[in-house]
Amino acid sequence: PAxxxxxxxxxxxxxxxxxxxxxPALYNLAATGLLSExxxxxxxxxxDQPPEEFRLQLQDSLKEFATQAVDPETAQWLLxxxxxxxxxxxxxxxxxxxxxxxxxxxxNGRTKGNRLFYCATPPAAFAPIAQHLAKxxxxxxxxxxxxxxxxxxxxxxxxESARELNRKLLAVxxxxxxxxxxxxxGKETVQNIxxxxxxxxxxxxxxxxxxxxxxxxxxxxxxDVGTRGKFYDVTGAxxxxxxxxxxxxxxxxxxxxxxxxxxxxxxxxxxxxxxxIRQVTEKEAIAMSxxxxxxxxxxxxxxxxxxxxxxxxxxxxxxxxxxALKLEVDNWRWAGVPFYLRTGKALNKRxxxxxxxxxxxxxxMFRNLSMDxxxxxxxxxxxxxxxxxxxxxxxxxxxxxxxTVPVGMTFQYKDYFEAAPATGYETLIxxxxxxxxxxxxxxxxxxxxxxxxxxxxxxxxxxxxxGMHTYEAxxxxxxxxxxxxxxxxxxWRSLY
Ligand code: BG6
Numbered sequence: 001p002a003x004x005x006x007x008x009x010x011x012x013x014x015x016x017x018x019x020x021x022x023x024p025a026l027y028n029l030a031a032t033g034l035l036s037e038x039x040x041x042x043x044x045x046x047x048d049q050p051p052e053e054f055r056l057q058l059q060d061s062l063k064e065f066a067t068q069a070v071d072p073e074t075a076q077w078l079l080x081x082x083x084x085x086x087x088x089x090x091x092x093x094x095x096x097x098x099x100x101x102x103x104x105x106x107x108n109g110r111t112k113g114n115r116l117f118y119c120a121t122p123p124a125a126f127a128p129i130a131q132h133l134a135k136x137x138x139x140x141x142x143x144x145x146x147x148x149x150x151x152x153x154x155x156x157x158x159x160e161s162a163r164e165l166n167r168k169l170l171a172v173x174x175x176x177x178x179x180x181x182x183x184x185x186g187k188e189t190v191q192n193i194x195x196x197x198x199x200x201x202x203x204x205x206x207x208x209x210x211x212x213x214x215x216x217x218x219x220x221x222x223x224d225v226g227t228r229g230k231f232y233d234v235t236g237a238x239x240x241x242x243x244x245x246x247x248x249x250x251x252x253x254x255x256x257x258x259x260x261x262x263x264x265x266x267x268x269x270x271x272x273x274x275x276x277i278r279q280v281t282e283k284e285a286i287a288m289s290x291x292x293x294x295x296x297x298x299x300x301x302x303x304x305x306x307x308x309x310x311x312x313x314x315x316x317x318x319x320x321x322x323x324a325l326k327l328e329v330d331n332w333r334w335a336g337v338p339f340y341l342r343t344g345k346a347l348n349k350r351x352x353x354x355x356x357x358x359x360x361x362x363x364x365m366f367r368n369l370s371m372d373x374x375x376x377x378x379x380x381x382x383x384x385x386x387x388x389x390x391x392x393x394x395x396x397x398x399x400x401x402x403x404t405v406p407v408g409m410t411f412q413y414k415d416y417f418e419a420a421p422a423t424g425y426e427t428l429i430x431x432x433x434x435x436x437x438x439x440x441x442x443x444x445x446x447x448x449x450x451x452x453x454x455x456x457x458x459x460x461x462x463x464x465x466x467g468m469h470t471y472e473a474x475x476x477x478x479x480x481x482x483x484x485x486x487x488x489x490x491x492w493r494s495l496y
Contacts, residue, residue, distance in 0.1 A: 003029075003433035005038025006114035006146075007105055009098070011089060011129050012121035013043030013054065017152070019061035022120060025425035027062055030078050031071060034430055038110040042101055043084045044094065054084040067421040089125045095136035102138065113145030116432055119152055126151050127168040134172035141177070148432055150179045153244060154235070155441070158457055159450040166443040179432045180441040184245040186424040188413070189383045191439070193252040193354075194266070196381070196389070203379075204257070206358065208333045213490075216355040217249050219343040219383075220495055222299045223350075224473065225321065229312030237323040238291070238456060241343040243449035247274060249354055249383070250339055251445070254329050263437040267445055274448035278328040282459035288327075289456050290469060290480040291320035294346040297473030304346050304473035318465050321345045324481040325456060326488075338488065342481055346473040349495045352383035357490075366402045375406025380493065388412035 010018055029035045043054050062075055085101050087094025106113050117133060119126050130149055133139045139147040156162025169178055184190050197203055219241055225232045251270040258265035296306040307321050322344030358377040380390045390408040397403040431439055469478040476495040485491055
């Protein structure tokens, strides 16, 4: 059904996120009948321009970034919902203007007074926007109308700043008004982990330390730092990807079954799982991690300049573009089952996947086959691209001799479902409008994530250039990352 009526207010309306993702996502929602007739969009940005001009810009971005063929009538309708307010995000006057605009829109009751404020801005603006909105009374929920705020990534840069941001937001908004975005939760395959585990009886009985040897989570990217040097050089691979995207995957794999499928129950279990990650000392953090920077090279036939020579990157930068961690989850389900995580840029393949590596048969009863000759039992959950799953096991080679080969039982999304190409933001935006926060992060989950990575951040900062490895752009990462697993007698699933 269509979402409830509302005004969708975008701070940072002239930015990249709005053009590339938000508007195409809103279009897709409109095209599938999921937006209410009582819908309006208010763009807020610094640039002083009439609404018509803003509408034209949006029209252009839709042409450029729509994920499917644009139906002129739907586009026309969507653009007719758009207005614009100019002003600085830290100026009271902007919010007074916005208030007047919302009053005007809400006069005829079309939007029922519901408001969704989307902070598509640099992170420094998140708290000031929420504070100003509250001060101007724009987030006060009254007469049954809801007021919600979506906060984009990054949510803080370490544990302390994330806590501080939560404190500031929670001083002016209720937790159920705050929607902390992690776009990984918008991915179908990520959501499917819950279904795989809890809508089937098959997997859960073996989903524990008795049957699982270890878990690997890989988010490999082929993109390099590109033009994002300014942001990336003060961020690095660990902050950019691990406490958010990789931990979404980890917590969905590691969590206990929730008591029910609702936002609070699910998020409590996810936060609990992250909270069980062992707090390591800085010394342990060094031993259990690898960081590296890419050198020049080729990803396919694309030439990549070395990270340190990229625009807006400090020449002697010690920021990592690759991070690998070994984490222990100290609870009854997972004690002794390491979770190995790795992520990096300028690698040879774009691939996000989870490998659940099961314990092998305890002995080889086939005398001619040693244990080493048997293939692994594992379940590979492919998040992107080629979404799907493969279960690997051993099968007998036909013939009189006993010989085995590893084979795979494969499920691919594309064989079963025809999903229209989308931005990945559709479900997230829709869920916020209907008030379902299951795919958004709660304060405790975000903080638990930062708490787990903080020892690594601290240890790496102290070590500076010491212990920084390099890898060739277009390779599958630094050798040191292989050693991290070899030390434990294990290997990463190959990226090739
Ligand atoms: C963003 C990071 O949050 O996620 C980027 O800032 C990264 O550095 C991106 O490239 C990856 O998202 P996806 O959906 O392409 O896997």
